[in-house]
Amino acid sequence: MELAQLDMSEHDTKDFIDREAELELLEEAWRKGGFALVVVYGRRRVGKTRLLLEFAKGKRLLYYAAIEAPLEELREDFARAAKAQLGVPASGDPIDLLEWLASTGQRVLVVLDEFQYMVEADPSLPSRLQRSIDATLSGSGVFLAVCGSAVSFFERELLAYRSPLFGRSSLSLKLAPLGFPQVRRYLGGYPIEEAVLAYGVFGGTPAYLKMLDPSRSVLENLRSLLKPGSRFYEEAPNLLRQELREPRTYIGILAALASGERRPSQLASAAGVDARALPKYLAVLEELDIVARVARVGGRGSKLDFRDNYFRFWFAFAYRLRHLIEAGFAEEAVEHVEEGLPRYMGPVYESLVRELLPHLYRAGLVPVRPVEVGSWWSGKAEIDVVAREPGRATAFIEVKWRTVGGEEALEMLEELEAKASGSGLLSPENYYVLVVKRAEGRLRLPERRRLLQLSDVEAALSGASGRGSGPA
Incomplete structure (x- = not known):
């Protein structure tokens, strides 16, 4: 039976921001033939789904974005998606469907996005998938890509030594924000100084870069973006609330870091956090690629810095100026930003030099x-x-x-x-x-x-x- 092929032509290549290295790794795994399990994960907005949809072009594809729902509802939703895309009645159990796809003998790409929701609804799924890989899928042409934004789930559960799927993946990709070389190519119309400034404000997360209108200067962009309700203004607190159990504590830590407290002891004091508990919070922020440690060369110790410049900017300016912004004084807020940018860009430039x-x-x-x-x-x-x-x-x-x-x-x-x-x-x-x-x-x-x-x-x-x- 010939499977239906999903038309991916609607996904415009120009919307794909520089993940050529990761795309080539996926293509290389595909060219090897046979079964493959690929894990793609990373913080929200870094471009995981966009990368996999770009990779899917020209391939037989089943793409499913899981919803946070009880098992029965999730299986019904999965069955509908599979039937609509493959053109055949499908089981709501992903293992049954994968084994049926294996029996067709065809090369097919299956993308299970937000995979953590599927495991949350059915905790037996990883162990059942492991048994299916060993008994059935390993000799098939199924290329299974599981994807998601729950970084701790992927690193501490799915890929951990104790996980049933440990050692079964052909490729594991953690997507981080793009570096400046990739951002520079995307912002090729900007002079170098404006491109560095844009990197210092928007960082390297593709979804944030897409908020930028490259026909206007960074400051002109900020005049329309530093407003209540705009995605640029709301994204940072929303993401922290979605990803973290104690968002207020993390907000305090990031605000203290943005104010210049870079050594752990000073950071704990400024944020009002017990110094003994601080490493736990910092580990989570490092896991999410929001902050990073800078080593003291030739000695012990480290200092903290922002890994993501969008969060650096948000806590240095948007957070501090939120009363002005939310009162409707966006123009006055941008004036404060303009006055503070020369000082703000010092640590950005320092971090950039280390990167380059x-x-x-x-x-x-x-x-x-x-x-x-x-x-x-x-x-x-x-x-x-x-x-x-x-x-x-x-x-x-x-x-x-x-x-x-x-x-x-x-x-x-x-x-x-x-x-x-x-x-x-x-x-x-x-x-x-x-x-x-x-x-x-x-x-x-x-x-x-x-x-x-x-x-x-x-x-x-x-x-x-x-x-x-x-x-x-």
């Missing part, structure tokens, strides 16, 4: 292979970014989101070198790098000192190489 170190290394702009990456601090002294190839070389990097003249740059590099000399991190080769938004004036630097600006970042992303385009 592999590109800067390949371009020869930071000639240290970034094996260890983090920051360094001791007392009042701090170095924004440190990249180290143990036993060979270390790069000490200062990052400033502003225009810097030649003489000021020289003074900053001298101060950086002095801080580095007291860090205990010196290597046989040491490089001192100042990364600014824009460099002005004339300055000749020795080989071990580098002055980089945004145009160098742009060049590094395009594959160009050199020592930098600062004053010479």
Whole structure:
């Protein structure tokens, strides 16, 4: 029996934002033939469903998005979806349907989206699926993709060692927000400075980037988005309420982080959280790719930073200005944002430089292979970014989101070198790098000192190489 094929032409490719690497991994698994179990998961809005629908083009497909419902209602809903898409009566039990599809001998893609709801309604499903894989499905042409946004469910239950499905998946993909190289390609019409600003405000989550009108500046976009009821304004608190059991505690932690409290002890105090309980909350926020730890290179400890710039911006501005916004003073709120952006973008740019170190290394702009990456601090002294190839070389990097003249740059590099000399991190080769938004004036630097600006970042992303385009 020839199965019906769902027409995916309605899903426009232009709406698909740069998941080429993940798409190729899925295609590679498909080309191997035979049965496959693929797990795709990640926080809401990161593009899981869109990736799988892009992958489904040209393939026989059964796509089902589970609903949060009792088992009987869920099975009825599943049976209706299967009948509508495959053109044949179908069982409401997904295992029965998978085994029937296996018996047809055809290559077919089955996507079970929001899979956690199916397991919630039928806790026996993972163990029954495991038995079916071992007894029936493993010799079939069924390509089963289970997908969902309940990150803890996938990591702590479905993929965990104790899970019946442990070791059965051919591929597991956790989708995180896109990095700046992918965002830059999506925002190709923006000058580099505006693209970095957009990344600092919207982050790398595809659904948030789609809120941006690239024909208008970031500030012009914010004038229409910083309003009660807009998705941009409502998304952060809504997501935290949907994903977390104690949203108020997490909101307090994120607000404290946005205010500049980056070390765990300071963060706990500012957020009013017991320091002993803080690691539990931070682990959840890290799991959701909202925050990340920055290592102290050459020593113990870490500091916290935002992994997702949308949440960084929301808690730095929208949360703090919510009384103005909700009273209808959006224009005044945007004025506050405009005044605060230069300071706000400092940590964004610092984080971006850490992210792009592999590109800067390949371009020869930071000639240290970034094996260890983090920051360094001791007392009042701090170095924004440190990249180290143990036993060979270390790069000490200062990052400033502003225009810097030649003489000021020289003074900053001298101060950086002095801080580095007291860090205990010196290597046989040491490089001192100042990364600014824009460099002005004339300055000749020795080989071990580098002055980089945004145009160098742009060049590094395009594959160009050199020592930098600062004053010479």
